[in-house]
Amino acid sequence: MYCAAIKMKQRVLSGVVIAVVAISVLLLMNTVVFPIVxxxxxxxxxxxxxxxxxxxxxxxxILSLAFSALFCLNESFGFVDVSYSVVLAVYVLIMLTIMLIxxxxxxxxxxxxAFFASVAVPFAFSIFVxxxxxxxxxxxxxxxxxxxxxxxxxxxxxxxxxxxxxxxxRAFGKHKLCPKISPKKTVEGAIGGxxxxxVINIIVLAVFEKFFFDGTVIPYWAxxxxxxxxxxxxxxxxxxxxxxxxxxxxKDFSNLIxxxxxxxxxxxxxxxVLPAIYVIVNLF
Numbered sequence: 001m002y003c004a005a006i007k008m009k010q011r012v013l014s015g016v017v018i019a020v021v022a023i024s025v026l027l028l029m030n031t032v033v034f035p036i037v038x039x040x041x042x043x044x045x046x047x048x049x050x051x052x053x054x055x056x057x058x059x060x061x062i063l064s065l066a067f068s069a070l071f072c073l074n075e076s077f078g079f080v081d082v083s084y085s086v087v088l089a090v091y092v093l094i095m096l097t098i099m100l101i102x103x104x105x106x107x108x109x110x111x112x113x114a115f116f117a118s119v120a121v122p123f124a125f126s127i128f129v130x131x132x133x134x135x136x137x138x139x140x141x142x143x144x145x146x147x148x149x150x151x152x153x154x155x156x157x158x159x160x161x162x163x164x165x166x167x168x169x170r171a172f173g174k175h176k177l178c179p180k181i182s183p184k185k186t187v188e189g190a191i192g193g194x195x196x197x198x199v200i201n202i203i204v205l206a207v208f209e210k211f212f213f214d215g216t217v218i219p220y221w222a223x224x225x226x227x228x229x230x231x232x233x234x235x236x237x238x239x240x241x242x243x244x245x246x247x248x249x250x251k252d253f254s255n256l257i258x259x260x261x262x263x264x265x266x267x268x269x270x271x272x273v274l275p276a277i278y279v280i281v282n283l284f
Contacts, residue, residue: 009259010258010259011258011259011260012259013258013259014257014258014259014260015259015260018257018260018266022155025037026148026151029132029148029151030132034128034129034132035072035073035076035077035129038072038076038125038126038128038129039069039072039073039076039122039125041125041263041267042068042069042072042121042122042124042125042126043065043068043069043072044256044262044263045117045121045125045253045262045263045264045267045271046064046065046068046117046118046121046122047061047065048253048254048262048263048264049113049117049121049244049253049264050064050113050114050117051253051254052244052245052248052250052253053109053110053113053244053248054110054248055106055110055113055114056105056106056110057098057099057102057105057106057110059098059101059102060095060098060099060102060106060110060111060114061114063094063095063098063114064095064114064115064117064118065118067091067118067119067122068117068118068121068122069122071118071119071122071123071126072122072125072126075122075123075126075129075130076126076129088119091115092115095111095114095115096111098111099111120271121271123275124270124271124272124274124275125267125270125271125274127274127275127277127278128151128154128274130278131147131150131151131154131277131281132147132148132151133147134146134147134150134281135147138281141284142217142281142284143213143214145208145212145213146213146217149204149205149208149212149213149217150277150281152204153201153204153226153227153230153277154230154270154273154274154277155270156197156200156201156204157197157201157227157230157231157233157234157269157273158230158234158237158267158269158270158273159269160196160197160200161193161194161197161230161231161234161235161269162193162234162238162269164192164193164196164197165185165189165190165192165193165235166189166193167192168188168189168191168192168193168196169184169185169186169188169189169190169192170189172186172188172189172192173186173187173188173189174186174187174188175187175188177189177190178239181239181242181243181246182238182239182242185239190235193231193234193235194227194228194231194232197227197231198223198224198227198228198231201223201226201227202220202223202224202227205217205218205220205223226280229276229280230273230276230277233269233272233273233276234269234270234272234273235269236272237268237269237270237271237272237273238268238269240268240272241253241264241265241268252265253265
């Protein structure tokens, strides 16, 4: 009981620190700090995945981490206008060559994990910058302020879904959601993690419409669909990360953040919500 109380205190304090850092980064959204922060987080997340999946080939890890950083930075600053089909083809060839050279410590699964992580994670994190610059990326269909709102929408559906699913599950949870993957998650918690963020998103949308938007950006009926979709995506991200950890017998991706684990433990939901909002925005 005492250990549980200490862990909860660590989790709350770390959560406060994370919130302060997140707000600081958002306030610096229009500076070079914003894309650099997401680049660093993407590289750290890729590293955590590769450590957990027991990749031992240092050359493979260095290549994938370098690719992750360059991918994010190029998406943010547009240093080079490249065809990603060509880049990815060359990237795969180099990875396979590294596998052949270090065949005694490298399995094909290691190459597959490194490739997937170093492409999927940076792509997801780069969507934060895409949303920030959505007024440029959407031919004027969205304003700069609307981009800020969409970033807040992502964070609410990613983090508050997890928070309210946890507390709702503790208070009312009786039916296990995925006992073989995450035994503590419940159906009741999942419902709370969908409904409460939807209510919060409606309130945030009303505030933005009253004080920041010139007209209606997203109809309220549409938000009642979008928010649950993003919350479900958040849960899928969390469960996918739990599956990886269970497959490799670890509790957390790292112990970087006391009470929370690593970057992947904190941002696993974002990695699903960000691509989901990217698709929704492009459908608009």
